[in-house]
Amino acid sequence: MANRLEIQDLWVSHEGKTILKGVNLALPLGEVHALMGPNGAGKSTLGKVIAGDPNYRVEKGRILLDGEDITELAPDERARKGLFLAFQYPVEVPGVQVANFLRLALRERLGEEPRIAEFYARLKEAIELLDWDESVLSRYLNEGFSGGEKKKNEILQLLVLRPRYAILDETDSGLDIDALKVVARGVNSMRGPEFSALVITHYQRLLNYIVPDVVHVMMDGRVVKTGGPELALELERRGYDWLKEEVAGA
Amino acid sequence: MPEDLKHIADDYRWGFRDEIEPELALKGLTPETVKKISEAKGEPAWMTEFRLKALETFFKLPMPKWGPDLSELEKKFDEFYYYVKPPSRGPVESWDEVPEEIKKTYERLGIPEAEQKVLAGVGAQYDSEVVYHKVKEELERLGVVFVSIEEGLKEHEELFKRYFAKIVPPTDNKFAALNSAVWSGGSFVYVPPGVEVEVPLQAYFRVNTAGFGQFERTLIIVDEGAKVHYIEGCTAPLYTTEALHTGVIEIYVHKNAHSRYTTIQNWPTNMYNLVTQRAVVEEGGYHMWLDGNLGSKVTMKYPSSILKGRGARSEVLSIAFAKTGQHLDTGAKLIHQAPDTSGRIVSKSISKGEGRASYRGLVKVSPRADRAKANVECDALLIDPESKTDTYPYMEIENETAQIGHEATVSRLADDQIFYLQTRGLPEDEAAALIVRGFLEPVTKELPLEFAVELNRLIELEMEGSVG
Numbered sequence: 001m002a003n004r005l006e007i008q009d010l011w012v013s014h015e016g017k018t019i020l021k022g023v024n025l026a027l028p029l030g031e032v033h034a035l036m037g038p039n040g041a042g043k044s045t046l047g048k049v050i051a052g053d054p055n056y057r058v059e060k061g062r063i064l065l066d067g068e069d070i071t072e073l074a075p076d077e078r079a080r081k082g083l084f085l086a087f088q089y090p091v092e093v094p095g096v097q098v099a100n101f102l103r104l105a106l107r108e109r110l111g112e113e114p115r116i117a118e119f120y121a122r123l124k125e126a127i128e129l130l131d132w133d134e135s136v137l138s139r140y141l142n143e144g145f146s147g148g149e150k151k152k153n154e155i156l157q158l159l160v161l162r163p164r165y166a167i168l169d170e171t172d173s174g175l176d177i178d179a180l181k182v183v184a185r186g187v188n189s190m191r192g193p194e195f196s197a198l199v200i201t202h203y204q205r206l207l208n209y210i211v212p213d214v215v216h217v218m219m220d221g222r223v224v225k226t227g228g229p230e231l232a233l234e235l236e237r238r239g240y241d242w243l244k245e246e247v248a249g250a
Numbered sequence: 251m252p253e254d255l256k257h258i259a260d261d262y263r264w265g266f267r268d269e270i271e272p273e274l275a276l277k278g279l280t281p282e283t284v285k286k287i288s289e290a291k292g293e294p295a296w297m298t299e300f301r302l303k304a305l306e307t308f309f310k311l312p313m314p315k316w317g318p319d320l321s322e323l324e325k326k327f328d329e330f331y332y333y334v335k336p337p338s339r340g341p342v343e344s345w346d347e348v349p350e351e352i353k354k355t356y357e358r359l360g361i362p363e364a365e366q367k368v369l370a371g372v373g374a375q376y377d378s379e380v381v382y383h384k385v386k387e388e389l390e391r392l393g394v395v396f397v398s399i400e401e402g403l404k405e406h407e408e409l410f411k412r413y414f415a416k417i418v419p420p421t422d423n424k425f426a427a428l429n430s431a432v433w434s435g436g437s438f439v440y441v442p443p444g445v446e447v448e449v450p451l452q453a454y455f456r457v458n459t460a461g462f463g464q465f466e467r468t469l470i471i472v473d474e475g476a477k478v479h480y481i482e483g484c485t486a487p488l489y490t491t492e493a494l495h496t497g498v499i500e501i502y503v504h505k506n507a508h509s510r511y512t513t514i515q516n517w518p519t520n521m522y523n524l525v526t527q528r529a530v531v532e533e534g535g536y537h538m539w540l541d542g543n544l545g546s547k548v549t550m551k552y553p554s555s556i557l558k559g560r561g562a563r564s565e566v567l568s569i570a571f572a573k574t575g576q577h578l579d580t581g582a583k584l585i586h587q588a589p590d591t592s593g594r595i596v597s598k599s600i601s602k603g604e605g606r607a608s609y610r611g612l613v614k615v616s617p618r619a620d621r622a623k624a625n626v627e628c629d630a631l632l633i634d635p636e637s638k639t640d641t642y643p644y645m646e647i648e649n650e651t652a653q654i655g656h657e658a659t660v661s662r663l664a665d666d667q668i669f670y671l672q673t674r675g676l677p678e679d680e681a682a683a684l685i686v687r688g689f690l691e692p693v694t695k696e697l698p699l700e701f702a703v704e705l706n707r708l709i710e711l712e713m714e715g716s717v718g
Contacts, residue, residue: 051673054665075672076681084673091670095688101674104684108675140688157674 002067003029005050005083005165005196010061012042012049019045021221022061029066029164030193034207034232035200037218038240043200044088046218047169050198051085052078065165080108082164086154086171088200092142098153099123099137102160109161126159129189131182147174155186162190166197172206184209204236219247276333281305284431287333291400291434294407304420304430311424317610318548318577323494323522330494332432332465389447394478395440396451399467402438409440413471417500417528417556425524425550429465429498436466436497439480441507446477450512450698464495472507472535479510481698493521495546501529503537505559514542514701515549516708519575523549533559533588540696541568543578544708552610554583557591557619565594567693569705571712572605572637581611581628581642586619586652597628598690601637602712608639613654614646625655631689632662633682633713683713 005027012020019042027033037043049056050063052075063071070078093101102123106114127134130152142150151171158166168187172180187197187210199210207215207229215231216223219240224247225231235243274290276283284305288298313324389396395406403410420430441447472478495517503509509529517523523546529537539553555564566582584593599607609628630639641658663682671681686709687694694702 053669074678075669076675076677079673079675087670087673091664091666093667093671093685093688095691096684101671101684104676104680105674108677140691161674 004064004066005198006064007046007050008062008064010046010049010063011059012045013057013059014045014055018059019056019221020049023218023221023223025198025216025223027165027196027198029196031213032187032191032197032199032210033214033216034210034212034229035198035216035218036202036204036232036235039202041218042221043218044169047085047088047167047198047200050078050167051075051083076108079163080111082109084158084161084163084166086151086158086166086168088169088171088173090142090145090150090154092140092145094140094143096141097138098141098156101141102137102157105157105161109163122160122162126156126186129159130156130186132156148176148179151175151183152179152186155183158190159186162195164194164196166190166195167200168197169200170202171199172201172203180206181209204232207232217243219244274333275331277331278328279305279308279330279332279428279432283332287432287434290333293403296411297403300415300420301431301433304427305432307420308424308427308431311421311427313424314550317550317579317608320522320548323548326494333434392445392447393442394445394447395438397438399433399436399438399469402469406438406440409471410438410469413469413500413502415500417502417530418498418526422526425496426498426526429467429496429526433465433467433498435464436468437470437480437482438468439470439478441472441476441478443474443476443504445473447479450479450481452481464493464497466497468497468499470499470501470509470511472501472503472509474504475506476504477508479512481701482511482513493518495521495523495525497525497527499525499527501527501537503529503531503535503562505532506534507532508536510538510540511553512540512697512701514697514705515545517545517549519545519547519573521546523551525549525551527551527553528556529554529564530556530558531562531564534561535559536563538564538696539566539568539582540693541566541580542693542697542701542705543568543570543580544705544712545576546578547576549576549578549580551579552581552583552612554585554612555593556585556587557593557622558587559591560588561590562588563592565596567596567696568598569690569693570597570599570607571709572599572601572607573712574603574605577606577608579608579610581609583612584614584624586613586615586622586624586649588618589620589622591619592623594624595626595628596692597626598631598693599628599639600631600633600686600689601639602633604634604636604638606638606640608642609658610642610644612644612646615649615652615654617648619649620651622649622652623654624652626657628658629689630658630660631686632660633686679714680710683710686713 007023007025010020010023023046035043058071062069065081103119106119142153145153171183199212212229215227215229217225225243276286281302284301288301313320415430418426420427470480501509501511515523531537537555541553543549553566557564564584568580570578570580572578581597582595595611597609599609601607611626613624615622626643628641632639639660643656647654663685667685668678668681671684672678687706694705
């Protein structure tokens with residue numbers, strides 16, 4: 001099955017505890033899906049495991065990227081195939097300038113040294129879209145950034161690297177409404193037939209600005225329901241309890 | 251660890267030797283050796299006397315016991331060569347006169363042809379004899395002296411004598427005494443009052459004989475209001491026998507003068523590198539030590555600045571990268587002797603494998619030094635669980651108005667940083683190297699570009715296969 005990110009019966013443990021218990025999910029290229037669910041459902045774990053976080057152990061199941069099994073690949077190999085994870089808690093890397101880091105990352109993404117003109121064109125466009133200042137480029141990666149700036153920086157990387165499949169892990173958490181709009185504008189600008197996103201969020205709020213094609217709901221390590229954008233609204237209105245009962249009753 | 255050594259040997263791209271037979275080689279540490287060195291150099295009697303007296307001092311002084319283990323070295327003093335004269339006619343003035351083999355060596359070192367570079371002059375030390383030393387006409391016109399230390403003694407004896415061994419006397423420590431007895435090679439620099447040398451003065455040198463000790467001696471005098479940046483990069487091939495490098499660097503920074511001394515050493519990992527570097531800074535003057543220590547088996551090196559005149563300033567920025575089998579004991583000393591003096595120490599160390607990097611520093615404020623300010627920042631990064639670091643910050647503050655700051659951090663190469671960078675496409679090794687480079691950035695950003703590039707390449711090499 002080409003041109004999709006597919007999770008097949010994925011079981012994952014962390015420090016001896018099983019967190020994902022048979023996740024099935026398909027994200028076709030060109031679509032934006034939301035992944036919702038209560039705290040502890042395993043949403044962030046799924047995001048990290050798709051990206052290849054070595055702290056988690058895949059017990060069973062597969063992750064397919066454009067039909068290729070990437071379950072055993074190193075995180076950087078996955079990234080070079082067009083996968084991207086916007087971190088919930090972006091990591092500080094002191095002494096590494098944002099511009100220099102982006103140039104190295106883009107080189108890996110393109111498989112060759114980016115042409116300077118193209119690199120700067122991408123930077124400039126991304127920074128304008130995010131209402132940001134070029135001075136961010138000479139700052140050290142996430143060091144001394146506010147929570148909002150860190151999230152914005154994730155989207156800056158997304159815009160410059162132009163992955164095919166992006167996972168946004170609670171990018172909305174800790175953002176005020178203006179920052180939320182800016183982030184949404186960045187993600188929406190990427191939308192098109194060659195881009196997919198899995199938007200992990202706790203709240204419906206972000207989905208007002210990034211309207212998903214499909215909404216998945218995770219509970220206790222599994223995707224328990226999949227629907228259209230209206231599902232997010234329903235969850236917002238009714239909470240998760242009704243769904244818990246529905247799952248329990250099934 | 252043979253496997254590790256092999257790795258180092260494979261990686262050591264400058265680990266090659268030339269097939270040049272030395273004209274004269276003196277082994278063993280005796281008054282006879284010292285006399286022969288002095289004779290071979292055609293030195294005045296006072297220098298021969300000085301050397302012989304320094305040798306006595308050397309025998310009298312105890313081995314330093316407070317730092318790295320030198321017990322193996324202590325048994326081997328008689329096994330080293332203390333003087334090797336390569337087959338050349340001594341200092342030459344033009345590139346054409348440099349022997350072909352030596353040019354080839356430089357080519358393999360990746361040193362671009364000096365003539366074509368924007369270098370002010372290149373002093374290249376080949377074994378213990380300076381074979382190539384050129385000062386651009388422009389510098390000569392300005393009255394700047396940039397010659398081998400031997401020439402400095404011959405051509406500028408009065409000036410030489412006024413400063414030589416005044417900042418670092420032979421009695422300072424055992425290895426300063428050793429150097430004073432057998433010194434050979436190094437640079438002599440004099441910058442006249444008010445002259446600002448815009449381009450850095452660079453010197454390259456390397457060691458080229460098994461069991462051979464290198465004892466370079468450099469004397470730099472920066473006269474009133476003058477400005478200079480002296481750069482020294484050392485690379486040396488790898489040998490199986492123990493090697494010894496004991497240098498003495500003396501710098502006199504006169505009133506309102508500005509100087510900077512940059513050095514990066516990448517000695518082979520069987521080398522004892524015991525160097526005394528000291529500057530005296532007069533009123534309103536400034537001196538920066540920029541010190542990179544990558545190689546050697548043991549390094550003991552604490553660049554010092556004596557802030558002698560009112561308002562004198564100094565910065566000491568250093569990097570140490572200790573791998574398995576290495577103990578790098580480095581640091582800095584700031585001696586505040588006058589009011590309104592200020593100093594800053596930034597020390598960044600990395601320990602990898604079973605490597606050990608130690609910071610040893612002294613801030614001393616004398617009773618006269620009102621309002622002295624000093625700030626010390628030492629950061630250690632540990633790559634592996636078995637890596638070691640330690641910190642010995644000494645403070646002797648005898649003036650209540652002094653403002654002294656000290657910060658020390660120890661961190662580990664963090665898995666979350668590596669994962670983060672990997673998710674952006676950087677392979678694990680490159681991610682680790684980038685984190686290390688970032689850690690060193692506060693120091694490397696002060697390096698001349700070609701040095702920074704070189705250092706980054708070395709770090710990448712060192713970080714290959716180091717994680718995972």
